[in-house]
Amino acid sequence: MEHIPLCATVRPWQGWGVLPWFQNDAFPLYLAPMAGVTDVVFRQICKELGADVMVTEFVSAEGIMVADDRTRKYTEFTDEQRPVGVQLFGADGVRMGEAARKVVDWKCPDFIDINFGCPVNKVVSKNGGSSLLRDCPVLESVAAGVAKACEGVVPVTAKIRIGWDQDSVNAVEVCKILEGAGMQAISIHGRTRSQGYGGEANWEVIDACARAVSVPVVGNGDIASGEDLAKRKRETAVSGVMIGRAAMQNPWVFRQAKHFLATGEQLPPVPLEERWDLVVRHCRMAAESSRYGAERHAIMAMRARLMAYCKGFPGAKELRQKLCKVESVAQVEDIAEQSLVAAASSPQNV
Structure with missing residues (x-):
């Protein structure tokens, strides 16, 4: 069946039901958005190898608002990559909402994703990304602003980390806030901002979040094989997983993971x-x-x-x-x- 983006359907998105890629007990594999990595070319490769849902590299809402050509390039995708979302970051709900509508007018993505998880200093210093995990009122206003701007057009999702640091792990609280603000799915990287990409992802917190909200939760962190995928599907309440760094070295991981999940068997190594x-x-x-x-x-x-x-x-x-x-x-x-x-x-x- 030909895929028709939600914003182009006769019946626009109105918050009804579960997002299509979670329906019928589907367990989608997302390609995690990674700056400088998941460009339109790499997304195409991963799609061909089994990734189900794509998210663009994060894009500055302010860059969108000033119609910066370089920023606009980050929103590019092909119809073959659908369902695909454009990820925005910023700290002003009204401006973020306006930027989201501009992106929808340009590209008609299947969803808008809000970045509340990026740990890098250049984003955090602008009160974007994971910095908003320390300021839940602003986080809520950003999520609600984008959801309101996109109401009746496309769904809005969000990506977070489990907290700012080990002493302020607040992912369950944040997920409840995001659900209340209109997010239709939440992706969670199981590390704190202070961890960066070190240490192990905390899937117990991800599981607690998935059980605390009614919208789909997508788990992210340390998924590098079919066994990893099967373990998280079996032991947690997540509705899907997101694969990031493992795909950089091995984009075949999506095909391998799906095969293992379906058969319990490993595919032979890629020649x-x-x-x-x-x-x-x-x-x-x-x-x-x-x-x-x-x-x-x-x-x-x-x-x-x-x-x-x-x-x-x-x-x-x-x-x-x-x-x-x-x-x-x-x-x-x-x-x-x-x-x-x-x-x-x-x-x-x-």
Whole structure:
């Protein structure tokens, strides 16, 4: 069936029922929004490999309001990636709402997502992201402002962390506030802001949140395999999971996780040739994308991604030394060919 975005249906979104991707006992796998990672190209790759729901990199509401062309590029997506949401951050509910409506007019996403979880200083210093976990009245006003602006058009969801630090874990309280403010689903990263990406995600808190509200809760943190997915689905009340950093190295994780959930069996490891094919394809797609401009800029922007991809490859250390200097697709193709030849001639393959 052709997917029709909610804002384009004859009957607009009015808060009725559960979001479509949670219906009929579905357990959707989200690709977590990651700045500088989950651009339109990477989202397409993950969609093809089994990700169900996409969220754009976070976008400044103020950037949207001043019609900044660079900011607007972050809202780009293709119809093949639906259902997809555009994620906004900011601290003024009225302005956030106006920005959300501009995005809806431009792109007609399936939902708007509000970022209450980003831990980076440049966002927190502007009273955005996870800083609002310390100011629940402002957090509530932002959520309510966006929900009101989008009422009857598209649903609004939110992403949070479990708290600012270990002494102020308030995710259950925040989830109740967000539900009351009109959020139709809540994604929760099971770490505090002060943890950053260190330590372990606290799934007990995520589970408590899922049991405290009636809207779907999506758990995020340390999902890297089918076993991880099955464990969280079995042991918690979450309605879906969100996969982030694991997908950077292994976008096949969505396909692998779904297969394990359906069969209880592991898929065989992805062959090195298939991995390199995807790496090269990603570089070609990035070079063709309008986001980066010249090929050299696109490939230089891909360097960190290439480092992640080659983790676990034969000769990974040497590969990283080469990949950190690439400036063209041809250079990546040459490195891939050399890697495959070396792997084929290694003693274990003779």
